[in-house]
Amino acid sequence: MQPDPVLASYRPPSQLVVDKEIDHLDVHCRAFIGLAPFLTLSTADADGWPEISPRGGDPGFVKVLDEHRLVLPDRQGNNRLDSLRKVAVNPRVALLFFVPGVEETLKVFGTAELLAAEALDLDLTEFGRAPRSVMVVTVQRAYLQCAKAVMRSGLWDPASRIDRDALPPFGTMVRDHCRLESPLPDDATIRAELALEL
Structure with a gap:
């Protein structure tokens, strides 16, 4: 070869x-x-x-x-x-x-x-x-x-961190991926639910 x-x-x-x-x-x-x-x-x-x-x-x-x-x-x-x-x-x-x-x-x-x-x-x-x-x-x-x-x-450089607002909320992205008609809970609610599952 x-x-x-x-x-x-x-x-x-x-x-x-x-x-x-x-x-x-x-x-x-x-x-x-x-x-x-x-x-x-x-x-x-x-x-x-x-x-x-x-x-x-x-x-x-x-x-x-x-x-x-x-x-x-x-x-x-x-x-x-x-x-x-x-x-x-x-x-x-x-x-x-x-x-x-x-x-x-x-x-x-x-x-x-x-x-x-x-x-x-x-x-x-x-x-x-x-x-x-x-x-x-x-x-x-x-x-x-x-x-x-x-x-x-620059992974660990604090100056490299982006504002979360640079992307849509996670719930919005999942809704669009799944082509859902109804909105998902806001990100704060999603994160609170995730924290309960840790």
């Missing part, structure tokens, strides 16, 4: 970039996960169609069991279960951890297993509730991602 001409136009990665990938969660990965209140979870179905889902909680809501396993609790959501359904047929997952104020991110790759929350002898209660289920990820690769993307985006 001929090499892709676009890929061929890139220089090879440095040896340091190649070598930073490890097959376990070392002390630095574990510290990063312990401080992270937010991550994105990437999954794919049996045909390879991808899904990405935001997950959040108190810093350290993801629990590290040992250097090869971590636990991701599943909290109250919209019950579409897109990620969970995909893991049930294709266990490969990727997680990208964020720590507010830290411009580097952490990538973790592995295979996941879905378990009932009570299957683990862990206290995973948060916001007064136990999770519906847990995802136990067996880590195969992990590495710290450099800060360039977060630096370019």
Whole structure:
């Protein structure tokens, strides 16, 4: 097979970039996960169609069991279960951890297993509730991602924040997506209802 001409136009990665990938969660990965209140979870179905889902909680809501396993609790959501359904047929997952104020991110790759929350002898209660289920990820690769993307985006820079009025209210966007005739509650009411479900 001929090499892709676009890929061929890139220089090879440095040896340091190649070598930073490890097959376990070392002390630095574990510290990063312990401080992270937010991550994105990437999954794919049996045909390879991808899904990405935001997950959040108190810093350290993801629990590290040992250097090869971590636990991701599943909290109250919209019950579409897109990620969970995909893991049930294709266990490969990727997680990208964020720590507010830290411009580097952490990538973790592995295979996941879905378990009932009570299957683990862990206290995973948060916001007064136990999770519906847990995802136990067996880590195969992990590495710290450099800060360039977060630096370019100004993600943690307060000056980069936009006014919420730059977009229509969430209820308006959902109403338009769903082609509803009746208006949805205002955003303050929606957020108050969401807070009750945390």
